[in-house]
Amino acid sequence: MKVLIVGGGSREHAITDAFYRSTHDPRIYAISSNANPGILRICKETGGELIKGKITDPVFVADTAERIGADLVFIGPEEPLFHGVPDKLENRGIPVIGLNSKASEIEKSKAFMRQLMWKYKIPGRLRFKAFKSIEDALAYIEEYAESVAIKPARQAGGKGVKVIADIQAYLRKVKEEIKKKHTERIFSSIMAKYRDIEDKILIEEKVEGPEYTIQCITDGETVLAFPPVQDNKHAFEMEMGPETGGMGSISGRGNMLPFLTKEEYRESIKIIESVVKALRKEIGQEFRGVISGQMMLTMVWGPTIIEFYARFGDPEGVNVLPLLETDMIDICEAILSKKLHKIKLRFRDRATVVKAIAPRGYPNRRDLARNHPLIVDEDKIGKLGGRVFYGSVDLVNGKMLTGGSRAVEIYAEGESIEEAAEIAEKCVAFVRTEDGWGLFHRSDIGSPFSLRRMIELAELVRSVYTYRKSRGILGKYIDWIPGRGKIVYEF
Amino acid sequence: MSGLIGIFAFDELWNVSRILYYGLLGLQHRGQENAGIATSNGETIQVFKGEGLVEQVFREKILMELRGWYGIGAVSADPNDKQPVIVSDDSKQVALVFSGKILNKQELAAKYNVNTELIDADFVATCLLKEYSETRDFYEAGLNLVKNLRGISNIIAINNAGEMIVYRDEFGLKPLVVGSFGFDYGAFASESCAIDVIGADLKGDVHPGEFYYLNQYTVERKQVKEPRPKYCAYEYVYLARPDSRINGVWIYDVRRKIGEILAEKYRVDADVVVGIPDTAIPFSMAYANKTNTPVELGFISTGRKIRTAIKPNQFERLIGVQLKLNPIKPVFRNKRVLIIDDSVVRGTTTKNTVSLLRNRIGAKEVHIRVGSPRIVSGCPYGVEIPPEDELIAAHLSEEEVATVVGADSFCWITNDDLVKAIGLRKENICLKCFGGE
Numbered sequence: 023m024k025v026l027i028v029g030g031g032s033r034e035h036a037i038t039d040a041f042y043r044s045t046h047d048p049r050i051y052a053i054s055s056n057a058n059p060g061i062l063r064i065c066k067e068t069g070g071e072l073i074k075g076k077i078t079d080p081v082f083v084a085d086t087a088e089r090i091g092a093d094l095v096f097i098g099p100e101e102p103l104f105h106g107v108p109d110k111l112e113n114r115g116i117p118v119i120g121l122n123s124k125a126s127e128i129e130k131s132k133a134f135m136r137q138l139m140w141k142y143k144i145p146g147r148l149r150f151k152a153f154k155s156i157e158d159a160l161a162y163i164e165e166y167a168e169s170v171a172i173k174p175a176r177q178a179g180g181k182g183v184k185v186i187a188d189i190q191a192y193l194r195k196v197k198e199e200i201k202k203k204h205t206e207r208i209f210s211s212i213m214a215k216y217r218d219i220e221d222k223i224l225i226e227e228k229v230e231g232p233e234y235t236i237q238c239i240t241d242g243e244t245v246l247a248f249p250p251v252q253d254n255k256h257a258f259e260m261e262m263g264p265e266t267g268g269m270g271s272i273s274g275r276g277n278m279l280p281f282l283t284k285e286e287y288r289e290s291i292k293i294i295e296s297v298v299k300a301l302r303k304e305i306g307q308e309f310r311g312v313i314s315g316q317m318m319l320t321m322v323w324g325p326t327i328i329e330f331y332a333r334f335g336d337p338e339g340v341n342v343l344p345l346l347e348t349d350m351i352d353i354c355e356a357i358l359s360k361k362l363h364k365i366k367l368r369f370r371d372r373a374t375v376v377k378a379i380a381p382r383g384y385p386n387r388r389d390l391a392r393n394h395p396l397i398v399d400e401d402k403i404g405k406l407g408g409r410v411f412y413g414s415v416d417l418v419n420g421k422m423l424t425g426g427s428r429a430v431e432i433y434a435e436g437e438s439i440e441e442a443a444e445i446a447e448k449c450v451a452f453v454r455t456e457d458g459w460g461l462f463h464r465s466d467i468g469s470p471f472s473l474r475r476m477i478e479l480a481e482l483v484r485s486v487y488t489y490r491k492s493r494g495i496l497g498k499y500i501d502w503i504p505g506r507g508k509i510v511y512e513f
Numbered sequence: 514m515s516g517l518i519g520i521f522a523f524d525e526l527w528n529v530s531r532i533l534y535y536g537l538l539g540l541q542h543r544g545q546e547n548a549g550i551a552t553s554n555g556e557t558i559q560v561f562k563g564e565g566l567v568e569q570v571f572r573e574k575i576l577m578e579l580r581g582w583y584g585i586g587a588v589s590a591d592p593n594d595k596q597p598v599i600v601s602d603d604s605k606q607v608a609l610v611f612s613g614k615i616l617n618k619q620e621l622a623a624k625y626n627v628n629t630e631l632i633d634a635d636f637v638a639t640c641l642l643k644e645y646s647e648t649r650d651f652y653e654a655g656l657n658l659v660k661n662l663r664g665i666s667n668i669i670a671i672n673n674a675g676e677m678i679v680y681r682d683e684f685g686l687k688p689l690v691v692g693s694f695g696f697d698y699g700a701f702a703s704e705s706c707a708i709d710v711i712g713a714d715l716k717g718d719v720h721p722g723e724f725y726y727l728n729q730y731t732v733e734r735k736q737v738k739e740p741r742p743k744y745c746a747y748e749y750v751y752l753a754r755p756d757s758r759i760n761g762v763w764i765y766d767v768r769r770k771i772g773e774i775l776a777e778k779y780r781v782d783a784d785v786v787v788g789i790p791d792t793a794i795p796f797s798m799a800y801a802n803k804t805n806t807p808v809e810l811g812f813i814s815t816g817r818k819i820r821t822a823i824k825p826n827q828f829e830r831l832i833g834v835q836l837k838l839n840p841i842k843p844v845f846r847n848k849r850v851l852i853i854d855d856s857v858v859r860g861t862t863t864k865n866t867v868s869l870l871r872n873r874i875g876a877k878e879v880h881i882r883v884g885s886p887r888i889v890s891g892c893p894y895g896v897e898i899p900p901e902d903e904l905i906a907a908h909l910s911e912e913e914v915a916t917v918v919g920a921d922s923f924c925w926i927t928n929d930d931l932v933k934a935i936g937l938r939k940e941n942i943c944l945k946c947f948g949g950e
Contacts, residue, residue: 148852183696184697185695186695187695187712189712190535190710190712193531193532193712195531195709196528199528200526200527207526256696258731258732259733259734260693260716260717261692261693261714262699262716262732263693263699263732264524264697265696382730382731386729386730399869462731465734471717
C-alpha cells in the first residue's frame, strides 16, 4: 500500500509518523516544498520518496499521486484544501483525506463560518460584522467603542488578528486609533493579495477565557474527536508578544485537560458535529477529512468557537497523534468508505507537552528568521525522553536550514503535564543554530504557574456561564439603555 | 524612591504615551515631586519631564506630541531625581528609569569613568551608555552593567533602536511586576495597580535577580543573579497601594491581618474605631470586625491626595496633613476613641490629631494604635525616611509617646507581628528601618 502525505511541517511529520506505525506497513511518500528531515527519513525507510514541489498546485499533486500509484493521499495543511487539491484528486478517482475546497471554506472564510453558525443557530457563536469596504469598517469602529477582535475575513496564515480590550474610557482614543490603523493595514496589505473572497474584514466581539482545540476526523456524517489540547499563541514568555501559529501545547492525563470538564468537552464536540451537519446541508456536497474547533470557554456560552481548522492543529496535532493507538490506515479506510461510526479511537493515557522552537524574527519578520543552519542533537533529546518533530526546515546539501517559521517541535510525555514539560524543557538546549542566530521558545508552557493560571481563569469563566445558564440567558445579551429601554439581543 | 513603568508594543502602530501617562497616575503614590515620560519610535527618543504631580506635568498637548511604540516613565519622591534620564553619544540614545540605591559607586565610577556625584539614576544611565558604546549591543550592555551593580536597583531602560531592558536586583527590595496586553504589548511597573489601571493583565513578579530583554522579535528572560530576597516591609505597611499584589502577596491581605493582630494583641475598650485615611482604613475595618467595635469614617480630605509622610519638608507636610485630616465631629464627640494610624514617624501629625480630637471636639478618651512597628532608623536603600534624630520611635517609649502626643494609650506592633501579617519568611523581609535585619 502506498500513502502520499501532502505538506512538510511538524504536523505532517507527526501524521507521517502515525502512518509509519500502521500494521499495514505502507510505503510512505510525501510532497512538500521543503525537504523535512523527519518525513524524509520515514519515506526512505519505508521505500517511499519525498518529492519537492508546490503543494497548492492540484495538477502537480494529482499527477504525482498517479505517477507513484498512491492508494491514499492525506493532506496536512490548509492551503492545498483552499486551492482544490482534494477536488482534483477525487476527480481522478484517487482516495483522499482532506476537506474539498467548498467545505474548507469553514476555515478559509471566517465570515462564512460565522454566518453558517448563525444561520443554523449553533451554540458557541459570537456576534460579528463582516465588511467589504474600508469606509464601512472605519465608520463602525468610530460608532461602537467596544472590546473587539479584528480579523482578516480570510485565513491569512494566522496573520493580522488583533484583539483589543477597550474598557477604560480614558484609553479609548488610543484604542480607536489602533483599531483604525489596523483595519487600514488589513485592507491595504494583509488582504490585498487575496482575490478569492469578497469580505475583507471581520469585527467580532472579544471574549476571554482559556482556549483549547478539539481535533476531529469526519467522513461527512460521523465525527470522532481526539483528546483536547491547549495551544499557546503568544510568541514570548509570560504570554507576551505577537500571535503565532502556536508556540507549544499541552494535553493531560485521562486524555483531558486539567481546566476542562468532561461535560464541556462533550458540548464542544456537539458543536463541531452540528457544524459538520450544517456544512453538508449548506454546500450540498460530501466531504471527508479533519475538522478542528479552536475553542474557548467563554462567559457568553461556555464552549465557544473562535475558529475552525480544516486540518489538525500545529502544534496540537503533534500532541495527540503520537498517542493514537488505532491504526491510521484503518481510520482512513473507514473515512473513505463512510464507515467511521464503526471505528473507536483509542489513545494511550499520557500527558504530553509540545514546545516549538523558532528562530528570532518569527512571526513578524520571517525574512530574518530564514536560512540559518540548524543543529539538532536527536540522540541527546532521545536519551532525555523527548522526540523531535521537524517543522519549517529544509535539508539543503546535507545542511538543515530554517525556513522562517517554527523550526522544530519537541514532544515529551509523562505522568503529568508538569513532568512532560520538564522533559521538553531540558531537550530544548539540544537545538541550536550553527551561525549563532537566536532561537526562542516558551519555557512557561506546561509549568505549574501557567497551569494554575489557566485553571483559575476557567473557574472564573465557568462560574459566570453557569450563572447565565441558570438564568436561561446563555447566548443572550440583555441591556437597558437610558432613553431607549430594554434591549434583548439573541445570539 | 520612585515609581517606574515601561511599555513595549510589538506592533509599531501603537502610540504608548497615553498608556504610560495613566500607568504613572497609578503609581503617583510612590513619588509626587517629579514625573516624566520618554518614548521612542525606534529612531529617536523623545522625553518630557517636570516638577509636580503627573496631572500637573502632562498637559493634553504634550501627550499628543509624545509619540512612540515603546517607552518608559517615572514618578519620583526626591525633588533632585528627575527621570527618565536621557543620555547619548554620537548615534546612540539611552533613556532610563531607576529605583534604588547603588552601593558600589566608587568602583563603578573607576570602571566606567563616571562622576560619582551624579545621583543614582543619572549615574546608572551614564554607565549603561558607556557599556553600550563599547559593546554596541544593548542586550550585552545591560547584562554587563547589572552584573557589576551592587545594591538595590530596579531598572527599565530603552534605546533608540527598538530595544528595552528590565532588571530587578537579587534582593528584590523594591517591587517590580510584569504584565501584558493581548498580542500587542508587554508592560513592566513598580506595582501591579498600574498594570490594572492601563487595562493590561498582570502576569507576575519580575523575580529578584531577573533580567528581561525585549525587541520586536524576541523577549528573553535571564536569571542573572541568584535570588536573595529581602522584600521591603515598609511597602506592605505603608508604601504600596492596597489594590496591588507584590511578591505574590496582596497588600490588602497584609493590612487586614495587621488590623486583626491589633485586635488580638493590642485591644482597648472603645466606643468607636477610626482609621487615618487612606492607608490605615483597612486596619481599622479589620480591627472592628474582630472586636465588634463600631468602625466609623472619621476624616475627610480636601483637595488632592497627598502622601504626607514622603513630603520632603516639614511645612509642606503640615499643609498636607491639615488638608487631609478634617475630622467629622459627631464621630468623636463624647466618645472613647481608638485611632489607628499606618505609621508614626515624627509624631507631629499624631500630636496635632489627638489634640484636635480631645481639646476641640471633646473626645472622652483617645487611644492610638499603629499598624507598623517602630521606625527607628533611616533606609540605607533610598526609601525616603527621615534621619534618626527626627524619629520619635528611636527615642521614646510607648508610654512616653502617649504623654507627648496626649493620648490615653499608645502601641506599635512588633516586627514579628508584621512578619506574621506579611506571611513570608522572616529572612526574606527587610526590616532595617524597623530596627530589624
